[in-house]
Amino acid sequence: DSGVTQTPKHLITATGQRVTLRCSPRSGDLSVYWYQQSLDQGLQFLIHYYNGEERAKGNILERFSAQQFPDLHSELNLSSLELGDSALYFCASSVGGGQAIGNTIYFGEGSWLTVV
Amino acid sequence: QKEVEQDPGPLSVPEGAIVSLNCTYSNSAFQYFMWYRQYSRKGPELLMYTYSSGNKEDGRFTAQVDKSSKYISLFIRDSQPSDSATYLCAMSANYGGATNKLIFGTGTLLAVQP
Numbered sequence: 001d002s003g004v005t006q007t008p009k010h011l012i013t014a015t016g017q018r019v020t021l022r023c024s025p026r027s028g029d030l031s032v033y034w035y036q037q038s039l040d041q042g043l044q045f046l047i048h049y050y051n052g053e054e055r056a057k058g059n060i061l062e063r064f065s066a067q068q069f070p071d072l073h074s075e076l077n078l079s080s081l082e083l084g085d086s087a088l089y090f091c092a093s094s095v096g097g098g099q100a101i102g103n104t105i106y107f108g109e110g111s112w113l114t115v116v
Numbered sequence: 117q118k119e120v121e122q123d124p125g126p127l128s129v130p131e132g133a134i135v136s137l138n139c140t141y142s143n144s145a146f147q148y149f150m151w152y153r154q155y156s157r158k159g160p161e162l163l164m165y166t167y168s169s170g171n172k173e174d175g176r177f178t179a180q181v182d183k184s185s186k187y188i189s190l191f192i193r194d195s196q197p198s199d200s201a202t203y204l205c206a207m208s209a210n211y212g213g214a215t216n217k218l219i220f221g222t223g224t225l226l227a228v229q230p
Contacts, residue, residue, distance in 0.1 A: 031216065033217065041222075042204075042221065042223060043160070045217045056211070056214065058217065090159055097215065098211065098215065098216055099148050099210060099213075101167060103216055104162055105218060107152075107160045110157075
């Protein structure tokens, strides 16, 4: 158990709908990252927050948004869902915000999203 | 062209074999290199972390980085059925302390047969 908690574990929704994925980082971690894993694209970086501040964005669609709250939990909002958004969405956390030996990134178990 | 290329496999080996997993990359700014292991329907977990070029050994695992060739490897000695998983290479540049985002390879599926 990495200590990163994600809910829900599984979600099935229809095209055009909106869903919210939730993440609680490990105790003491200030950084939260979101990744998308699909069969054809692999594990893709979406966005990074550090202590409530957006630090980096990957190829995140405009239909997707995220935020990190004062209690450090994070939410990833996916709207106007399309079939191609079906994927495993991972949240990860680390203590610091930058790259450094010891700033290990720990991944949660993921949220399986199926869009039908 | 993807920044990180990894042979997706699958790779099947008998128990006790030496396994070699590899990734190539195109971004010369990458300085930090990692290998993650992902069991089916689980999150990736960090196996090895290497900074810049060189070798690092941890038990049955050895990570090698050759920055001049933009090539990294993970060797698993005396492979066990419990090593059966997807192995992902991951890399990061020095973003001036701003972020620790990782760029992943697509993963190699390894099966160790008893």
